[in-house]
Amino acid sequence: xxxxxxNTAHKISFFSTQAYDKIFFEKYxxxxxxxxxxxxxxxNLKTVQLINNSSIVCVFVNDCVNAAVIAELAxxxxxxxxxxxxGFNNVDLExxxxxxxxxxxxPAYSPHAVAExxxxxxxxxxxxxxxxxxxxREQNFSLNGLLGFDLFGKTIGVIGTGNIGKAFAKIAMGxxxxxxxxxxxxxxxxxxxxxxxxxxxxxxxxxxxxxxHCPLNENTKHIINVETLSVMKKNxxxxxxxxxxxxxxxxxxxxxxxxxxxxxGIDVYEQEENLFFKDLSGDIIKDDVIQRLMSFPNVLVTxxxxxxxxxxxxxxxxxxxxxxxxxxxxxSIENKSAQLA
Ligand code: NAI
Numbered sequence: 001x002x003x004x005x006x007n008t009a010h011k012i013s014f015f016s017t018q019a020y021d022k023i024f025f026e027k028y029x030x031x032x033x034x035x036x037x038x039x040x041x042x043x044n045l046k047t048v049q050l051i052n053n054s055s056i057v058c059v060f061v062n063d064c065v066n067a068a069v070i071a072e073l074a075x076x077x078x079x080x081x082x083x084x085x086x087g088f089n090n091v092d093l094e095x096x097x098x099x100x101x102x103x104x105x106x107p108a109y110s111p112h113a114v115a116e117x118x119x120x121x122x123x124x125x126x127x128x129x130x131x132x133x134x135x136x137r138e139q140n141f142s143l144n145g146l147l148g149f150d151l152f153g154k155t156i157g158v159i160g161t162g163n164i165g166k167a168f169a170k171i172a173m174g175x176x177x178x179x180x181x182x183x184x185x186x187x188x189x190x191x192x193x194x195x196x197x198x199x200x201x202x203x204x205x206x207x208x209x210x211x212x213h214c215p216l217n218e219n220t221k222h223i224i225n226v227e228t229l230s231v232m233k234k235n236x237x238x239x240x241x242x243x244x245x246x247x248x249x250x251x252x253x254x255x256x257x258x259x260x261x262x263x264x265g266i267d268v269y270e271q272e273e274n275l276f277f278k279d280l281s282g283d284i285i286k287d288d289v290i291q292r293l294m295s296f297p298n299v300l301v302t303x304x305x306x307x308x309x310x311x312x313x314x315x316x317x318x319x320x321x322x323x324x325x326x327x328x329x330x331x332s333i334e335n336k337s338a339q340l341a
Contacts, residue, residue: 025320127148156211
Protein backbone atom coordinates (compact mmCIF):
# COMPACT_ATOMS: atom_id res chain seq x y z
CA UNK A 1 0.00 0.00 0.00
CA UNK A 2 1.35 3.44 -0.94
CA UNK A 3 1.28 5.61 2.18
CA UNK A 4 3.58 8.33 0.83
CA UNK A 5 1.56 11.45 -0.04
CA UNK A 6 4.14 13.85 -1.48
CA ASN A 7 1.74 16.61 -2.42
CA THR A 8 -0.19 17.41 0.77
CA ALA A 9 1.34 20.89 0.91
CA HIS A 10 -0.26 21.79 -2.44
CA LYS A 11 -3.88 22.85 -2.82
CA ILE A 12 -5.67 22.78 -6.17
CA SER A 13 -8.66 25.12 -6.71
CA PHE A 14 -11.12 23.59 -9.18
CA PHE A 15 -13.52 25.80 -11.14
CA SER A 16 -16.67 24.72 -13.04
CA THR A 17 -16.74 21.63 -10.85
CA GLN A 18 -19.42 19.06 -11.54
CA ALA A 19 -20.34 16.12 -9.27
CA TYR A 20 -18.51 13.70 -11.56
CA ASP A 21 -15.29 15.79 -11.39
CA LYS A 22 -15.26 15.41 -7.60
CA ILE A 23 -15.86 11.65 -7.80
CA PHE A 24 -13.10 10.97 -10.33
CA PHE A 25 -10.48 13.41 -8.96
CA GLU A 26 -10.99 12.28 -5.35
CA LYS A 27 -10.71 8.64 -6.39
CA TYR A 28 -7.43 9.11 -8.27
CA UNK A 29 -5.99 11.59 -5.77
CA UNK A 30 -5.50 8.74 -3.29
CA UNK A 31 -2.05 8.16 -4.80
CA UNK A 32 -1.16 11.86 -5.09
CA UNK A 33 -2.43 13.41 -1.85
CA UNK A 34 -3.19 16.93 -3.10
CA UNK A 35 -5.62 19.14 -1.16
CA UNK A 36 -8.70 20.18 -3.15
CA UNK A 37 -10.99 23.22 -3.11
CA UNK A 38 -13.99 22.68 -5.37
CA UNK A 39 -15.96 25.64 -6.77
CA UNK A 40 -18.93 25.07 -9.04
CA UNK A 41 -18.68 28.58 -10.56
CA UNK A 42 -16.80 29.31 -13.76
CA UNK A 43 -13.49 31.10 -13.34
CA ASN A 44 -13.76 34.79 -14.19
CA LEU A 45 -12.68 38.18 -12.83
CA LYS A 46 -15.13 37.92 -9.91
CA THR A 47 -14.75 34.27 -8.93
CA VAL A 48 -10.95 34.43 -9.05
CA GLN A 49 -11.29 36.03 -5.61
CA LEU A 50 -12.46 32.67 -4.20
CA ILE A 51 -8.94 31.29 -4.43
CA ASN A 52 -7.54 31.01 -0.96
CA ASN A 53 -3.98 29.99 -0.36
CA SER A 54 -3.72 27.80 -3.43
CA SER A 55 -0.94 27.87 -6.03
CA ILE A 56 -2.72 25.69 -8.57
CA VAL A 57 -6.03 26.16 -10.39
CA CYS A 58 -7.75 23.51 -12.45
CA VAL A 59 -10.12 24.73 -15.18
CA PHE A 60 -12.35 23.39 -17.95
CA VAL A 61 -13.49 24.45 -21.42
CA ASN A 62 -15.69 27.44 -20.54
CA ASP A 63 -13.63 29.01 -17.78
CA CYS A 64 -12.36 32.46 -18.68
CA VAL A 65 -8.57 32.53 -18.52
CA ASN A 66 -7.89 35.82 -20.31
CA ALA A 67 -5.12 38.34 -19.57
CA ALA A 68 -7.12 40.15 -16.85
CA VAL A 69 -7.92 36.92 -14.99
CA ILE A 70 -4.31 35.76 -15.34
CA ALA A 71 -3.08 39.02 -13.81
CA GLU A 72 -5.37 38.35 -10.80
CA LEU A 73 -4.15 34.76 -10.60
CA ALA A 74 -0.56 36.01 -10.54
CA UNK A 75 -1.46 38.49 -7.78
CA UNK A 76 -2.84 35.53 -5.80
CA UNK A 77 0.48 33.71 -6.34
CA UNK A 78 -0.97 31.02 -8.57
CA UNK A 79 1.88 29.20 -10.32
CA UNK A 80 0.12 26.50 -12.33
CA UNK A 81 -3.05 26.48 -14.44
CA UNK A 82 -4.06 22.90 -15.18
CA UNK A 83 -6.64 22.46 -17.93
CA UNK A 84 -8.64 19.26 -17.53
CA UNK A 85 -9.40 19.28 -21.27
CA UNK A 86 -7.55 19.28 -24.61
CA GLY A 87 -8.64 22.56 -26.25
CA PHE A 88 -7.05 25.75 -24.88
CA ASN A 89 -8.68 28.50 -26.97
CA ASN A 90 -10.01 30.05 -23.71
CA VAL A 91 -6.50 30.68 -22.32
CA ASP A 92 -4.20 33.65 -23.03
CA LEU A 93 -0.89 31.80 -23.25
CA GLU A 94 1.18 34.98 -23.74
CA UNK A 95 -0.24 36.53 -20.55
CA UNK A 96 0.57 33.34 -18.63
CA UNK A 97 4.16 33.39 -19.91
CA UNK A 98 4.49 37.04 -18.95
CA UNK A 99 3.49 36.22 -15.37
CA UNK A 100 5.60 33.06 -15.30
CA UNK A 101 2.54 30.86 -14.78
CA UNK A 102 2.90 27.36 -16.19
CA UNK A 103 0.01 25.79 -18.07
CA UNK A 104 -0.74 22.16 -18.75
CA UNK A 105 -3.58 20.29 -20.44
CA UNK A 106 -4.73 16.76 -21.22
CA PRO A 107 -3.79 16.50 -24.90
CA ALA A 108 -5.62 13.21 -25.54
CA TYR A 109 -7.86 11.46 -23.07
CA SER A 110 -10.17 9.39 -25.18
CA PRO A 111 -10.26 10.38 -28.83
CA HIS A 112 -12.66 7.45 -29.27
CA ALA A 113 -15.21 9.04 -26.91
CA VAL A 114 -15.52 12.14 -29.11
CA ALA A 115 -15.23 10.29 -32.43
CA GLU A 116 -17.94 7.81 -31.40
CA UNK A 117 -20.22 10.66 -30.29
CA UNK A 118 -19.77 12.34 -33.68
CA UNK A 119 -20.87 9.11 -35.36
CA UNK A 120 -23.77 8.78 -32.89
CA UNK A 121 -24.93 12.26 -33.97
CA UNK A 122 -24.76 11.28 -37.65
CA UNK A 123 -26.75 8.10 -37.03
CA UNK A 124 -29.33 9.89 -34.88
CA UNK A 125 -29.89 12.68 -37.41
CA UNK A 126 -30.05 10.20 -40.27
CA UNK A 127 -32.10 7.34 -38.80
CA UNK A 128 -34.08 9.50 -36.32
CA UNK A 129 -33.84 7.00 -33.47
CA UNK A 130 -34.63 9.79 -30.97
CA UNK A 131 -37.96 10.36 -32.69
CA UNK A 132 -38.68 6.62 -33.04
CA UNK A 133 -38.05 6.16 -29.30
CA UNK A 134 -40.70 8.74 -28.37
CA UNK A 135 -43.11 7.69 -31.08
CA UNK A 136 -43.21 4.00 -30.13
CA ARG A 137 -43.71 4.86 -26.45
CA GLU A 138 -46.92 6.61 -27.53
CA GLN A 139 -47.97 3.48 -29.43
CA ASN A 140 -47.40 5.22 -32.76
CA PHE A 141 -45.83 2.50 -34.90
CA SER A 142 -45.95 4.44 -38.19
CA LEU A 143 -42.73 4.95 -40.16
CA ASN A 144 -43.78 8.15 -41.90
CA GLY A 145 -41.17 10.88 -41.37
CA LEU A 146 -38.44 8.46 -40.27
CA LEU A 147 -36.89 7.87 -43.71
CA GLY A 148 -33.09 7.82 -43.61
CA PHE A 149 -30.29 7.00 -46.05
CA ASP A 150 -27.52 4.39 -46.26
CA LEU A 151 -24.23 5.76 -44.96
CA PHE A 152 -22.46 3.09 -46.99
CA GLY A 153 -20.97 4.68 -50.11
CA LYS A 154 -21.55 8.28 -48.99
CA THR A 155 -18.71 10.82 -48.83
CA ILE A 156 -17.69 12.07 -45.40
CA GLY A 157 -15.35 15.06 -45.12
CA VAL A 158 -13.16 15.23 -42.02
CA ILE A 159 -11.54 18.57 -41.16
CA GLY A 160 -8.64 17.99 -38.79
CA THR A 161 -7.20 14.48 -38.62
CA GLY A 162 -5.43 14.63 -35.25
CA ASN A 163 -6.29 12.22 -32.44
CA ILE A 164 -10.07 12.60 -32.72
CA GLY A 165 -10.38 13.16 -36.47
CA LYS A 166 -8.25 10.10 -37.11
CA ALA A 167 -10.40 7.90 -34.85
CA PHE A 168 -13.50 9.30 -36.55
CA ALA A 169 -12.11 8.74 -40.08
CA LYS A 170 -11.44 5.08 -39.20
CA ILE A 171 -15.03 4.65 -37.95
CA ALA A 172 -16.36 6.22 -41.16
CA MET A 173 -14.17 3.89 -43.26
CA GLY A 174 -15.68 0.99 -41.29
CA UNK A 175 -19.13 2.09 -42.45
CA UNK A 176 -17.97 1.85 -46.07
CA UNK A 177 -17.90 5.60 -46.62
CA UNK A 178 -15.54 7.46 -48.91
CA UNK A 179 -13.52 9.64 -46.55
CA UNK A 180 -12.06 12.97 -47.70
CA UNK A 181 -9.78 14.79 -45.29
CA UNK A 182 -8.25 18.20 -44.85
CA UNK A 183 -5.49 18.99 -42.38
CA UNK A 184 -2.33 21.10 -42.35
CA UNK A 185 -0.47 17.82 -41.65
CA UNK A 186 -1.11 14.65 -43.66
CA UNK A 187 -1.42 11.36 -41.75
CA UNK A 188 0.15 8.64 -43.92
CA UNK A 189 -1.46 5.86 -41.88
CA UNK A 190 -4.90 7.22 -42.81
CA UNK A 191 -3.83 7.46 -46.46
CA UNK A 192 -2.81 3.81 -46.37
CA UNK A 193 -6.31 2.77 -45.25
CA UNK A 194 -7.92 4.76 -48.06
CA UNK A 195 -8.58 8.23 -46.66
CA UNK A 196 -8.05 10.82 -49.42
CA UNK A 197 -6.52 14.17 -48.45
CA UNK A 198 -7.79 17.07 -50.50
CA UNK A 199 -8.06 20.85 -50.44
CA UNK A 200 -10.75 22.43 -48.30
CA UNK A 201 -12.83 23.61 -51.25
CA UNK A 202 -13.04 20.10 -52.78
CA UNK A 203 -13.96 18.67 -49.38
CA UNK A 204 -16.78 21.21 -49.00
CA UNK A 205 -17.99 20.59 -52.56
CA UNK A 206 -17.99 16.78 -52.54
CA UNK A 207 -18.96 15.78 -49.00
CA UNK A 208 -22.42 14.54 -48.02
CA UNK A 209 -21.44 14.92 -44.38
CA UNK A 210 -18.75 17.20 -42.92
CA UNK A 211 -17.35 16.57 -39.46
CA UNK A 212 -15.18 19.18 -37.73
CA HIS A 213 -12.22 17.99 -35.67
CA CYS A 214 -9.71 20.86 -35.91
CA PRO A 215 -8.92 23.20 -33.00
CA LEU A 216 -10.41 26.69 -32.81
CA ASN A 217 -7.77 29.27 -33.73
CA GLU A 218 -7.44 32.34 -35.96
CA ASN A 219 -7.23 30.13 -39.08
CA THR A 220 -10.25 28.01 -38.27
CA LYS A 221 -12.66 30.51 -36.67
CA HIS A 222 -15.93 30.46 -38.68
CA ILE A 223 -14.51 27.91 -41.11
CA ILE A 224 -18.20 27.19 -41.77
CA ASN A 225 -19.48 30.54 -43.05
CA VAL A 226 -21.67 32.01 -45.75
CA GLU A 227 -19.08 31.38 -48.48
CA THR A 228 -18.08 27.86 -47.52
CA LEU A 229 -21.76 26.93 -47.04
CA SER A 230 -22.48 28.16 -50.57
CA VAL A 231 -20.15 25.58 -52.17
CA MET A 232 -21.54 22.63 -50.20
CA LYS A 233 -24.00 20.07 -51.56
CA LYS A 234 -27.68 20.73 -50.98
CA ASN A 235 -28.87 18.74 -47.97
CA UNK A 236 -25.35 18.47 -46.51
CA UNK A 237 -24.98 17.22 -42.93
CA UNK A 238 -22.63 19.22 -40.68
CA UNK A 239 -21.33 17.81 -37.40
CA UNK A 240 -19.37 19.89 -34.90
CA UNK A 241 -17.93 18.20 -31.82
CA UNK A 242 -14.88 20.49 -31.73
CA UNK A 243 -15.53 24.12 -30.74
CA UNK A 244 -18.56 26.36 -31.31
CA UNK A 245 -16.53 29.15 -32.91
CA UNK A 246 -15.79 26.99 -35.95
CA UNK A 247 -19.33 27.68 -37.17
CA UNK A 248 -20.74 31.12 -37.95
CA UNK A 249 -24.06 30.32 -36.32
CA UNK A 250 -26.18 32.99 -38.04
CA UNK A 251 -25.07 31.73 -41.48
CA UNK A 252 -25.86 28.13 -40.64
CA UNK A 253 -29.32 29.17 -39.41
CA UNK A 254 -29.93 30.90 -42.77
CA UNK A 255 -28.72 27.79 -44.59
CA UNK A 256 -31.07 25.61 -42.51
CA UNK A 257 -33.98 27.94 -43.35
CA UNK A 258 -33.03 27.79 -47.07
CA UNK A 259 -32.90 23.96 -46.78
CA UNK A 260 -29.31 24.03 -48.02
CA UNK A 261 -28.12 22.36 -44.83
CA UNK A 262 -30.18 19.20 -44.37
CA UNK A 263 -28.90 18.21 -40.94
CA UNK A 264 -26.87 19.86 -38.19
CA GLY A 265 -25.39 18.09 -35.17
CA ILE A 266 -23.58 20.25 -32.63
CA ASP A 267 -22.03 19.25 -29.34
CA VAL A 268 -20.49 22.71 -29.01
CA TYR A 269 -21.91 26.19 -29.50
CA GLU A 270 -20.40 29.67 -29.76
CA GLN A 271 -22.22 31.01 -26.66
CA GLU A 272 -22.23 27.74 -24.75
CA GLU A 273 -20.54 29.14 -21.62
CA ASN A 274 -23.88 30.62 -20.49
CA LEU A 275 -25.80 27.39 -20.99
CA PHE A 276 -23.91 24.14 -21.12
CA PHE A 277 -23.20 22.02 -18.03
CA LYS A 278 -26.12 23.72 -16.20
CA ASP A 279 -29.67 22.55 -15.49
CA LEU A 280 -31.74 25.48 -16.78
CA SER A 281 -34.97 23.50 -17.13
CA GLY A 282 -36.88 25.98 -14.92
CA ASP A 283 -35.36 29.13 -16.45
CA ILE A 284 -36.28 31.45 -19.29
CA ILE A 285 -33.51 31.08 -21.89
CA LYS A 286 -32.48 34.54 -23.09
CA ASP A 287 -30.35 33.26 -25.97
CA ASP A 288 -32.62 33.42 -29.04
CA VAL A 289 -30.00 31.88 -31.29
CA ILE A 290 -29.85 28.54 -29.47
CA GLN A 291 -33.65 28.59 -29.19
CA ARG A 292 -33.91 29.04 -32.98
CA LEU A 293 -31.41 26.24 -33.55
CA MET A 294 -33.31 23.89 -31.25
CA SER A 295 -36.58 24.64 -33.04
CA PHE A 296 -35.43 22.92 -36.28
CA PRO A 297 -36.48 19.28 -36.52
CA ASN A 298 -33.20 18.45 -38.31
CA VAL A 299 -30.89 19.95 -35.68
CA LEU A 300 -29.48 17.88 -32.84
CA VAL A 301 -27.84 19.71 -29.94
CA THR A 302 -25.93 17.92 -27.19
CA UNK A 303 -24.36 19.93 -24.38
CA UNK A 304 -20.62 19.28 -24.79
CA UNK A 305 -20.97 15.64 -23.81
CA UNK A 306 -18.83 14.05 -26.52
CA UNK A 307 -15.93 13.51 -24.09
CA UNK A 308 -18.18 12.12 -21.37
CA UNK A 309 -17.20 8.47 -20.93
CA UNK A 310 -15.85 6.52 -17.96
CA UNK A 311 -12.57 5.99 -19.80
CA UNK A 312 -12.15 9.68 -20.64
CA UNK A 313 -12.89 10.90 -17.09
CA UNK A 314 -10.38 8.39 -15.69
CA UNK A 315 -7.72 9.60 -18.11
CA UNK A 316 -8.53 13.27 -17.49
CA UNK A 317 -8.12 12.93 -13.70
CA UNK A 318 -4.97 10.82 -13.85
CA UNK A 319 -3.19 12.91 -16.51
CA UNK A 320 -4.14 16.22 -14.84
CA UNK A 321 -2.79 15.10 -11.46
CA UNK A 322 0.38 13.68 -13.07
CA UNK A 323 0.89 16.92 -15.04
CA UNK A 324 0.62 19.00 -11.87
CA UNK A 325 2.97 16.70 -9.96
CA UNK A 326 5.54 16.87 -12.79
CA UNK A 327 5.35 20.65 -12.95
CA UNK A 328 5.87 20.91 -9.17
CA UNK A 329 8.69 18.39 -8.97
CA UNK A 330 10.48 18.61 -12.32
CA UNK A 331 9.19 21.93 -13.69
CA SER A 332 8.35 20.22 -16.97
CA ILE A 333 6.19 17.43 -18.37
CA GLU A 334 7.68 14.56 -20.38
CA ASN A 335 4.82 14.63 -22.92
CA LYS A 336 5.66 17.96 -24.57
CA SER A 337 2.15 18.46 -25.99
CA ALA A 338 0.75 18.50 -22.41
CA GLN A 339 2.69 21.64 -21.43
CA LEU A 340 1.54 24.88 -23.03
CA ALA A 341 3.62 27.35 -21.02
P1 NAI B 1 -5.29 17.20 -32.12
O1 NAI B 1 -4.37 18.30 -31.76
O2 NAI B 1 -4.84 15.78 -31.94
O3 NAI B 1 -5.75 17.36 -33.64
C1 NAI B 1 -6.12 18.57 -34.23
C2 NAI B 1 -5.79 18.46 -35.70
O4 NAI B 1 -6.26 19.65 -36.33
C3 NAI B 1 -4.28 18.35 -35.99
O5 NAI B 1 -4.04 17.27 -36.85
C4 NAI B 1 -3.95 19.69 -36.62
O6 NAI B 1 -2.91 19.59 -37.59
C5 NAI B 1 -5.28 20.03 -37.26
N1 NAI B 1 -5.38 21.43 -37.64
C6 NAI B 1 -4.82 22.52 -37.05
N2 NAI B 1 -5.13 23.63 -37.74
C7 NAI B 1 -5.90 23.24 -38.77
C8 NAI B 1 -6.54 23.92 -39.83
N3 NAI B 1 -6.39 25.25 -39.97
N4 NAI B 1 -7.27 23.20 -40.71
C9 NAI B 1 -7.39 21.86 -40.59
N5 NAI B 1 -6.81 21.15 -39.60
C10 NAI B 1 -6.08 21.83 -38.71
O7 NAI B 1 -6.62 17.48 -31.30
P2 NAI B 1 -7.79 16.44 -30.96
O8 NAI B 1 -7.49 15.74 -29.70
O9 NAI B 1 -8.07 15.62 -32.16
O10 NAI B 1 -8.99 17.44 -30.67
C11 NAI B 1 -9.54 18.26 -31.69
C12 NAI B 1 -10.47 19.27 -31.05
O11 NAI B 1 -11.59 18.60 -30.50
C13 NAI B 1 -9.87 20.04 -29.86
O12 NAI B 1 -9.16 21.18 -30.30
C14 NAI B 1 -11.09 20.43 -29.07
O13 NAI B 1 -11.49 21.70 -29.49
C15 NAI B 1 -12.14 19.40 -29.48
N6 NAI B 1 -12.57 18.54 -28.37
C16 NAI B 1 -13.91 18.46 -28.09
C17 NAI B 1 -14.37 17.63 -27.08
C18 NAI B 1 -15.84 17.48 -26.76
O14 NAI B 1 -16.19 16.90 -25.71
N7 NAI B 1 -16.74 17.95 -27.58
C19 NAI B 1 -13.42 16.86 -26.25
C20 NAI B 1 -12.05 16.97 -26.69
C21 NAI B 1 -11.64 17.80 -27.69
